[in-house]
Amino acid sequence: METEELVMEELLSVEAEIQDVQDQIKTLFDRQEKLEERQSELRALLEACKASGSPVQGSPSTTSENWSGPFQWDSEADDVRLNVFGIPSYRANQREIINAVMSGKDVLVIMAAGGGKSLCYQLPAILRDGVALVVSPLLSLIQDQVMGLTALGIPAFMLTSTTNKEVEKFIYKALEKGEGELKVLYVTPEKISKSKRFMSKLEKCNHQGRLSLIAIDEAHCCSQWGHDFRPDYKSLGILKTQFPGVPIVALTATATGKVQYDLMEMLRIPKCVKFVSTVNRPNLFYKVREKPSVGKEVIDEIAEFILESYSNHESGIVYCFSRKECNRWSKNKLQVIVGTVAFGMGINKPDVRFVIHHSLSKSMETYYQESGRAGRDGLPSECVLFFRPADVPRQSSMVFYENSGLQNLYDIVRYCQTKRQCRRAAFFKHFSEALQDCNGMCDNCAFSNEIIELDYAVAIVSLLKDVLENDQRLTMLQLVDKMKSKHKQLGKKAVKIETCNKEKSKTAGDVKTVKHRLSGLESKLDELRKELSSNHGGIFPHSVLSSQQMSMISTEKPNSMEELEKIIGKLKAEKYGDRILEEIGKFVGSEDELPEIEASKEEEGSSDKRASKRLKTRKNVVLIDSGDEEP
Numbered sequence: 282m283e284t285e286e287l288v289m290e291e292l293l294s295v296e297a298e299i300q301d302v303q304d305q306i307k308t309l310f311d312r313q314e315k316l317e318e319r320q321s322e323l324r325a326l327l328e329a330c331k332a333s334g335s336p337v338q339g340s341p342s343t344t345s346e347n348w349s350g351p352f353q354w355d356s357e358a359d360d361v362r363l364n365v366f367g368i369p370s371y372r373a374n375q376r377e378i379i380n381a382v383m384s385g386k387d388v389l390v391i392m393a394a395g396g397g398k399s400l401c402y403q404l405p406a407i408l409r410d411g412v413a414l415v416v417s418p419l420l421s422l423i424q425d426q427v428m429g430l431t432a433l434g435i436p437a438f439m440l441t442s443t444t445n446k447e448v449e450k451f452i453y454k455a456l457e458k459g460e461g462e463l464k465v466l467y468v469t470p471e472k473i474s475k476s477k478r479f480m481s482k483l484e485k486c487n488h489q490g491r492l493s494l495i496a497i498d499e500a501h502c503c504s505q506w507g508h509d510f511r512p513d514y515k516s517l518g519i520l521k522t523q524f525p526g527v528p529i530v531a532l533t534a535t536a537t538g539k540v541q542y543d544l545m546e547m548l549r550i551p552k553c554v555k556f557v558s559t560v561n562r563p564n565l566f567y568k569v570r571e572k573p574s575v576g577k578e579v580i581d582e583i584a585e586f587i588l589e590s591y592s593n594h595e596s597g598i599v600y601c602f603s604r605k606e607c608n609r610w611s612k613n614k615l616q617v618i619v620g621t622v623a624f625g626m627g628i629n630k631p632d633v634r635f636v637i638h639h640s641l642s643k644s645m646e647t648y649y650q651e652s653g654r655a656g657r658d659g660l661p662s663e664c665v666l667f668f669r670p671a672d673v674p675r676q677s678s679m680v681f682y683e684n685s686g687l688q689n690l691y692d693i694v695r696y697c698q699t700k701r702q703c704r705r706a707a708f709f710k711h712f713s714e715a716l717q718d719c720n721g722m723c724d725n726c727a728f729s730n731e732i733i734e735l736d737y738a739v740a741i742v743s744l745l746k747d748v749l750e751n752d753q754r755l756t757m758l759q760l761v762d763k764m765k766s767k768h769k770q771l772g773k774k775a776v777k778i779e780t781c782n783k784e785k786s787k788t789a790g791d792v793k794t795v796k797h798r799l800s801g802l803e804s805k806l807d808e809l810r811k812e813l814s815s816n817h818g819g820i821f822p823h824s825v826l827s828s829q830q831m832s833m834i835s836t837e838k839p840n841s842m843e844e845l846e847k848i849i850g851k852l853k854a855e856k857y858g859d860r861i862l863e864e865i866g867k868f869v870g871s872e873d874e875l876p877e878i879e880a881s882k883e884e885e886g887s888s889d890k891r892a893s894k895r896l897k898t899r900k901n902v903v904l905i906d907s908g909d910e911e912p
């Protein structure tokens with residue numbers, strides 16, 4: 282009997298040791314996998330460096346040529362920028378990229394979402410003689426772009442499965458004979474890979490020297506390493522072979538070294554000039570909120586957050602599981618769109634004021650992209666992630682078989698769990714970029730957290746003891762939940778585990794100003810742009826006036842056409858100027874023009890009551906229809 286006990290004891294100890302060894306092996310495997318991935322990334326980067334002859338994180342100042350000018354087209358470019366596009370000044374890198382394209386170079390543009398990549402090929406398309414070909418992956422993106430350009434009076438067309446015969450005929454004639462006005466032609470990659478007829482027309486157009494440039498938008502779709510790989514993008518290499526003299530500009534919001542290398546190879550542009558902009562989105566406020574364990578409470582909290590913080594119909598996205606009513610949202614008829622993670626690349630709406638994640642993303646990269654749909658117009662916007670540890674196992678089972686899936690997941694879990702580290706710093710680290718100041722634009726930088734140590738090991742051991750004594754069996758999720766309630770009990774017993782948020786002295790004020798509340802005049806202009814957009818063939822309201830333009834108008838209150846032109850350019854001033862000036866005239870000196878401070882004070886005081894009232898009365902808020910059953 283004694284022997285049996287001894288054997289049993291040793292067996293248990295051996296088994297424990299085996300488990301321990303297995304854990305170590307797994308850790309080492311994970312580490313090996315991570316290192317191998319980094320190794321291939323570095324190799325690819327090195328190759329890309331050698332091939333392009335330009336620095337990896339090259340900014341124009343570090344490339345050998347100075348692309349900021351002066352160039353002979355400077356004044357014409359400035360004129361088109363302001364008077365056609367209504368854009369008062371360039372954003373970072375835009376001028377340089379435009380100059381490189383205008384100089385006939387192949388160019389690779391890596392610029393964050395909303396950075397203004399479209400202008401980098403649309404402006405040269407107007408300045409250069411002939412037709413610019415733009416390849417874009419999604420019909421919805423193409424339609425938005427064509428509609429936007431048409432609203433600016435630029436002859437833009439698309440050749441896709443939805444194009445009717447008449448328009449197709451017009452396009453083919455324009456390509457073949459140079460008849461009719463055609464400046465920008467959008468196609469899906471399938472047209473290049475599958476339509477011989479189209480390619481032969483393009484050939485003729487080029488033969489007569491009328492193919493001005495080729496833009497490949499969302500160029501990361503070329504690479505299998507990218508997140509939206511599209512097989513038809515792989516055949517786009519034919520464009521450089523067939524039209525070697527035509528500059529290619531490839532644009533994407535994210536591209537790791539590997540993806541960059543891949544797409545330069547696929548597109549056959551090894552000597553391209555590369556412009557890499559920062560991943561920083563200074564106008565986005567990043568925040569992580571503790572997620573209640575009851576599903577309904579999460580939804581209530583999200584609804585409350587939206588109604589309290591965004592009472593002026595500002596648009597937002599809630600990422601979770603449903604996918605409805607996308608079109609009404611784009612036209613400002615719905616305030617909130619609820620989407621699955623598949624909803625993303627097609628979003629072209631610039632004035633998304635908040636992106637809420639009902640659940641954890643699977644990696645930092647995915648979160649960066651999804652949250653990056655907010656604030657593409659450069660105005661302050663919020664990204665809120667609802668996190669609870671119990672969501673982790675569910676995600677980990679989804680990513681388990683992906684390359685470095687777990688590692689990526691743990692990175693974002695760390696992002697969620699830290700109460701000290703700047704959220705923005707986590708992005709810089711992830712994308713291997715030098716740190717930049719957050720300016721109090723994340724919860725951890727805006728608030729100081731008093732963190733008091735809790736001995737988790739003691740808490741877990743005591744919890745497991747309870748479980749054993751009561752002969753209970755627990756799943757991982759139940760264990761996490763129990764741990765959470767234990768956490769609370771220990772708090773009550775005055776073990777110091779509370780964290781308390783205090784606004785950090787200076788930056789605290791910023792948190793309130795982060796929300797871009799529409800001023801009185803902006804609200805009026807917002808109404809006006811909706812009216813004008815539907816009068817002008819149902820174009821997007823932001824094609825009439827962008828949020829930035831509304832904001833500038835409401836600050837500067839121009840009272841003549843000349844002054845207005847300085848903000849929105851000649852073309853828009855001609856089209857909508859009278860109505861805009863009329864609206865400003867009505868507003869100035871009216872009762873509505875009370876100081877904004879008074880108005881906002883009043884609003885703060887009564888926001889709770891109003892929010893709950895609105896919850897019952899508002900119809901255009903889509904309440905979150907989550908298919909996510911809470912465990």
Ligand SMILES: Nc1ncnc2c1ncn2[C@@H]1O[C@H](COP(=O)(O)OP(=O)(O)OP(=O)(O)O)[C@@H](O)[C@H]1O
Binds near residue numbers: 370
């Ligand atoms: N220099 C500028 N000043 C002000 N607004 C600008 C400027 N350049 C572009 N914009 C505006 O910024 C918004 C986003 O531009 P755009 O759609 O080109 O972004 P993007 O870089 O292509 O982003 P994504 O990766 O999401 O497609 C648009 O509303 C555009 O009009």
Ligand SMILES: [Mg+2]
Binds near residue numbers: 398399498
């Ligand atoms: Mg774009």
